[in-house]
Amino acid sequence: MTKIATILGARxxxxxxxxxxxxLRSTAGVQEILIHTGQHFDxxxxxxxxxxxDIPLPDHHLGISGGGHGAMTGTMLQKLEPLLQDIAPDWVLxxxxxxxxxxxxxAAAKLHIPVAHVEAGLRSYNRFMPEEINRVLTDHCxxxxxxxxxxxxxxxxxxxxxxxxxxxxxxxxxxxxxxxGLIAENQSRILRRAGLxxxxxxxxxxxxxxxxxxxxxxxSIFEALQEVARKIPxxxxxxPRTRKRLAEFEFEFLTKDLHILPPQGYLDMIMLQxxxxxxxxxxxxxxxxxxxxxxxxxxxxxxxxxxxxxxxxWNRLAPPGTCDIPEKVFSAIGTQxxxxxxxxxxxxxxxxxxxx
Numbered sequence: 001m002t003k004i005a006t007i008l009g010a011r012x013x014x015x016x017x018x019x020x021x022x023x024l025r026s027t028a029g030v031q032e033i034l035i036h037t038g039q040h041f042d043x044x045x046x047x048x049x050x051x052x053x054d055i056p057l058p059d060h061h062l063g064i065s066g067g068g069h070g071a072m073t074g075t076m077l078q079k080l081e082p083l084l085q086d087i088a089p090d091w092v093l094x095x096x097x098x099x100x101x102x103x104x105x106x107a108a109a110k111l112h113i114p115v116a117h118v119e120a121g122l123r124s125y126n127r128f129m130p131e132e133i134n135r136v137l138t139d140h141c142x143x144x145x146x147x148x149x150x151x152x153x154x155x156x157x158x159x160x161x162x163x164x165x166x167x168x169x170x171x172x173x174x175x176x177x178x179x180x181g182l183i184a185e186n187q188s189r190i191l192r193r194a195g196l197x198x199x200x201x202x203x204x205x206x207x208x209x210x211x212x213x214x215x216x217x218x219x220s221i222f223e224a225l226q227e228v229a230r231k232i233p234x235x236x237x238x239x240p241r242t243r244k245r246l247a248e249f250e251f252e253f254l255t256k257d258l259h260i261l262p263p264q265g266y267l268d269m270i271m272l273q274x275x276x277x278x279x280x281x282x283x284x285x286x287x288x289x290x291x292x293x294x295x296x297x298x299x300x301x302x303x304x305x306x307x308x309x310x311x312x313x314w315n316r317l318a319p320p321g322t323c324d325i326p327e328k329v330f331s332a333i334g335t336q337x338x339x340x341x342x343x344x345x346x347x348x349x350x351x352x353x354x355x356x
Contacts, residue, residue, distance in 0.1 A: 009100025170344015
């Protein structure tokens with residue numbers, strides 16, 4: 001029996017884990033124990049994903065959320081260590097670049113439990129991003145590094161990590177997009193509920209700390225979205241952090257011309273993405289999903305981990321406060337990038353299962 005402890009905490013990780021967990025749980029001789037740190041605790045950001053994606057309810061829920069990065073990561077470490085000692089798994093499986101990812105990797109490494117990292121090797125080379133610190137440290141703790149792209153593999157080799165630890169499997173989010181895309185088309189009613197027309201709106205998502213917590217950055221983003229909305233509707237599922245900062249900075253008036261929605265479940269979000277004219281985002285996962293559904297994307301950051309999408313022409317960077325964001329958005333409408341297959345064949349979850 002191979003026992004695998006999967007540690008999750010944030011919305012993107014639930015999506016990634018859904019396809020891997022399905023592969024693990026359909027395999028004889030494998031037991032998966034699901035640990036939810038609680039990093040995303042809002043029902044709209046967490047509970048709905050377990051239901052929609054048919055992920056088993058967590059075996060353990062640590063209930064850790066809020067506070068600074070150090071306090072959150074430290075509390076997770078404190079609670080994960082005795083739990084992992086009790087479970088005694090053969091592998092600890094972590095995803096992406098959140099505080100939950102780093103805490104899981106550190107707790108396992110200190111207990112000499114092998115660590116496997118899904119979505120290894122991504123680099124923005126911006127050490128001001130907490131996600132960059134998390135992903136670098138996790139990669140250097142991990143025994144198995146599951147990379148999604150050629151670029152990610154090269155990054156790890158350049159950092160001196162041995163080729164034996166690296167397994168280029170493709171992107172599990174591509175697996176998820178293929179699996180859930182048809183389900184969303186059949187089940188989602190979000191376009192009708194929100195009164196939206198196919199291809200007649202811009203979809204925006206804003207949540208990254210460097211954008212939400214910087215008054216000037218947030219102002220420049222929402223002024224740009226207001227300008228875009230004067231010509232084409234802008235739909236914005238509003239992240240709790242962004243909503244909070246808009247209120248604190250007294251910027252709520254900047255949402256008056258936007259079509260504000262609450263955070264969406266995965267199936268409705270897929271439908272919003274695949275039906276948009278352009279996607280404007282600061283999310284790493286949404287950049288890829290835009291590409292999966294062949295929708296042009298404008299990324300509100302100085303850099304991106306998914307450099308291949310910029311190189312292929314599917315994505316363009318628009319750093320807030322330093323460029324004309326509306327011009328980038330309008331010029332992206334109706335465009336297509338170069339056809340390629342940078343994220344594998346849609347079989348990443350099966351490859352991960354086989355390696356473990």
